[in-house]
Amino acid sequence: MVELENVTKSYQVRTGRVDALRDVRVNINQGEFVVLRGPSGSGKTTLLMTIAAMLQPTSGSIRIEQNDLYAMSTRDRARFRARNIGFVFQMFHLVPYLNIVENVILASQTAGRINPSAQAGELLTQLGLAERASHKPAELSAGEKQRTAIARALFNRPKIILADEPTGNLDGENATSVFRHLSEFHRSGGTVIVATHGAAAEKFADKVINMREGSIESSA
Ligand SMILES: Nc1ncnc2c1ncn2[C@@H]1O[C@H](COP(=O)(O)OP(=O)(O)OP(=O)(O)O)[C@@H](O)[C@H]1O
Ligand SMILES: [Mg+2]
Secondary structure: OEEEEEEEEEEEEOOEEEEEEEEEEEEEOOOOEEEEEOOOOOOHHHHHHHHOOOOOOOEEEEEEOOEEOOOOOHHHHHHHHHHHEEEEOOOOOOOOOOOHHHHHHHOOOOOOOOOHHHHHHHHHHHOOOHHHOOOOHHHOOHHHHHHHHHHHHHHOOOOEEEEEOOOOOOOHHHHHHHHHHHHHHHHOOOEEEEEOOOHHHHHHOOEEEEEEOOEEEEEO
């Protein structure tokens, strides 16, 4: 479903060039739950961003269901991303001025939806946030913020959810809850790719990919 062929990504910096991804080849099947591991700086975030259609690689190709992400126009890529990909960040990235219902529908394709706010409210209820619907992010705990971000990622009914250290700012209990929700999406047929240092993830994973210095070291 997700196919990376000879993907490289280099960043130009003052002191020279950083090769963040070196000739990465990976295939991820539909419905797989993949955990991405590796030391800091090994390229996990860079890899996730390229798969998320948010960061163009320096060379190589990334296909999702045969669609070559960086051969499309910017507009088509944005549409493809909105329809197919949900993203969860370590730092939540909620908009502080909006309540959580508004945050969930903010990045959504609401055209043609009947009552998007009510649908967002339902999703938030499933994530245990019914009482918080009118709250702004600053009024939530870290775990609640991340569950809101998961609701936002789920709202467009994506095929894939990508998560970058989604439990990096959470305690054990909230981390488990995040993985439980990702796992529920996975059980309903979704594909999940999550970069994480936490051990909690492994019992949910079908596959673990280890990265080192921009390359895939092993995959089991
Ligand atoms: N915008 C950028 N400009 C220059 N170099 C960058 C940029 N983003 C990342 N890098 C470099 O690319 C390499 C891979 O970074 P990346 O953020 O993908 O690693 P990571 O595995 O996610 O690390 P961490 O576990 O700390 O989040 C690192 O050497 C990093 O310094
Ligand atoms: Mg990272």
